[in-house]
Amino acid sequence: MEERDKNRMSSVKKLLVFTPFLCFLVFFYMLPLAFLIGNTSLTDFLSILGDEYILRLLYGTLGQALLSMLLTLLLALPVAFFFARYSFKGKRILEYVLLTVFFIPAFTIAEGLIVLLGDNGIINVFLSSLLGTGEPVIKILYSMWAVVLAHVIYYVPLATLILEQGFSSVDQDLVDAARVFSGSSLRTFKAAYLNTLTPYFVAASLLVFAFSFITYSTPILVGGKFTTLEVEIYATKFRPISSSIALMQLSLTFLISIMIILFREKLFAKPSAGYPAEEPVSRLFSKPSGVLLVIYVALIYVFELAPMAIPVVKPFLEAGYGSLSVFKDLYGFKFGFGLSFNDIFLQSLAIAIVTSTVSVFLSIVIVWSSKILGGLFEKTMSILMVLPLTISRSSLALAMLLSYGFGITRLYGSWVLMVLGQSAVIIPLAVRVIEASWSRVVEEYREAANVHGASVFFRLIRVEIPLVLPTLLASFLMAFSSSLSDFTFSTFFSTLNLMTLPVAVNILIDSRRLSLALALTSLITMLVIIVETLGSQLSRERLRVI
């Protein structure tokens, strides 16, 4: 954005350009938050802070988030090192396959665990027959450990991606110098790697912790009696206490977001200039530690992909290879209240398309106006867009229910509320992806457009949007798959006449129709994988999380 445009704009014009972003903040967050606060009495809020049950929930939520974070990072580190350090044919494909686990719906992993670790699950049946015991050997399902396990499976790809960037940023000359002068591997690691890796390590930790803290669908599906604050907000949504819990949860997630912002500003201020050195992977096989690393990575892939693959593949194997009978049963299933699978599928699709369109459109407006305003405005908007990344979705859903569902409007039961809720969490992600791509547009193109007579709008339509079009399409697809997989807003806002696919999955699991649940999950997961694969071909910016 040229200096002239920024400086000569009057305050009125600046305010006009800032208005869309302001409206976004007000309507998607501030107004609902105001209703949430208004619905909470100080007495109630203070009382839950001393409530033993709530405190137990809090400690449990914190505990599982901490455990998830530690185990995720532990497992991800060697994989990240492997990908950063070694080159081989098909590496990109392998990386993408691992990352797919992060993009599929969380409930797919949960169901995968049910199939694997249930009392009659694949692993328990195998182990009990191997050991000759009459009962299940592994009994972690429907407990906190199942939730932690699901998180680890789900977030190892994300942590790997972040840590891999860290390893790739390490100066190879520094590594060589450390090796020569220090001798031991530990000293080499400390001297050459630690300093560069630390920000990435902290970034991965914060994100995994934050996402695990706001976990929702996983405890519902595999937590059993173990529950989290997010779930408790849903469970008490029509009771006064829910507002207090939601407010507490929002405050905690807000603090986490602030930490992420501060950390990001401080430690990612300068772009890393590493000299990644990729050795051929064949070198690994010349030493025992190398062979162990390869075996480890292979095992991680099994660990990651099995819970994802099983729900997708099992329905096809249920009644014989290639049989589609379970899908026919699903198609004919009546979900009660007059809704058929077709109705739910079309509702989900329509909501996803509208959500994606609204999200991408608003994201373009927000990014464009931040670039026009530049300076402090741009920085402020960029920071504010990080806040909703780890916001408590249950709290936001409750807040929207109070404000738009039953408050200033009566949108409860309407698809509009669903779109509002999903867009509120998708837009910040889309903004970050689009902003990254927009920033890559060479400044000289803008200057050339300005010098040669283009108005701001002409430049936007003729130069900037065409240049970022692949990313816009990728963002649309990302929003589409996020909407399709959304569990939180779907469960909060679903009614007798309005239901989405994830809610249908939950209903099927609750009514012990596991095969139908798997069939539906299989469909959703395959759709999400196709959409995400298309998106990844269009733009690499969609992988930008922090």
Added chain:
Amino acid sequence: MELEVKDLRKRFGEFEALKGVSFKTPSRKTLVLLGPSGCGKTTTLRIIAGLLKPDGGKILFDGEDVTQLSPRERNVGMVFQSPALFPNLTVWENIAFPLEARNRSLEETDRRVKEVVKLVELTGLEKRRPHELSRGQQQRVAIGRAIASEVNLLLLDEPLTALDTSLRTEISEVIRNVQRNLGLTMIYVTHNQVEAFTMGDFIATMFEGVIDSYADAQTMYSKPPTEKTARFLGFINKLEAKAEHIDSETIMLSSLWGEFRLNWHNPKLSGKVIVLFRPEDASISLDGKGLLEGELLSSVFTGRNIVTRVKTGQGLIECAGNDLSQYQEISKMVGGRVMVKIDLGKILIMQAG
């Protein structure tokens, strides 16, 4: 269109990029802003284009103050160092861009683009996209785009820098043709002296945010107005002498290396002076006759010439006037005493201090 820049100032934080730049470019002429990297010439150009706002000073187009106008309102064309062609548009669409941006009719756009395509010799390539063009072709498109909307002022920011030698000749020819055919006023920024003298009717040298000298190209080459400019333009050898006027057209130059009578038209010149000359105008004498005596320190064969360095009583002198065939003979003289010949017809004499 006549361009006048008055007392232009610009700061970037603590750094003062322009400290009061002023110059005038006559209508339909090319002014070259010549100077080392970082001297402020690109900043000056960008302010003229409207891409930067000055902290002080004025820009006048035909006497009209345009300082507060946006780039769009100034109707100038600009060619950047990299072509900056819009990758999503074809050659035709890139050239048509300024016309479409200004809401010209389809017929007018069509007519004008055809004219420009012919002028920059890109006929037949209209449907290609930038990545399908050679570097030279891309720069032609950039030139075409810059002139498409019948601008009166063309700004060029080191357009040949990223091109190899053969392309430079080709593109500089295109630029000169365009300027000649359309009668444009042109401001050309470069750090390359050959380019400057090839392209410019007038040359202004710039150092550290100020204009040092301004003259027509011929004068600037043979008699640069200031020592700083002279040294930048290759007059790197410097000797001290004393000048005394014999008459209005003749001076007597006295120095450690002798006395010489020279035609010199500068009545103000007297007393202590400095004598500047280019290496190409000095050579190692093979017959023992010359003006300066010194120790031959080195002799380097560069392929284009022989560069020798001589340590004299007045400091180091660099000579590059010997023929390539003399290299072997000169090499044998390294370490010994030599005489240096100077073409007195090409020296520059300036008041010392």
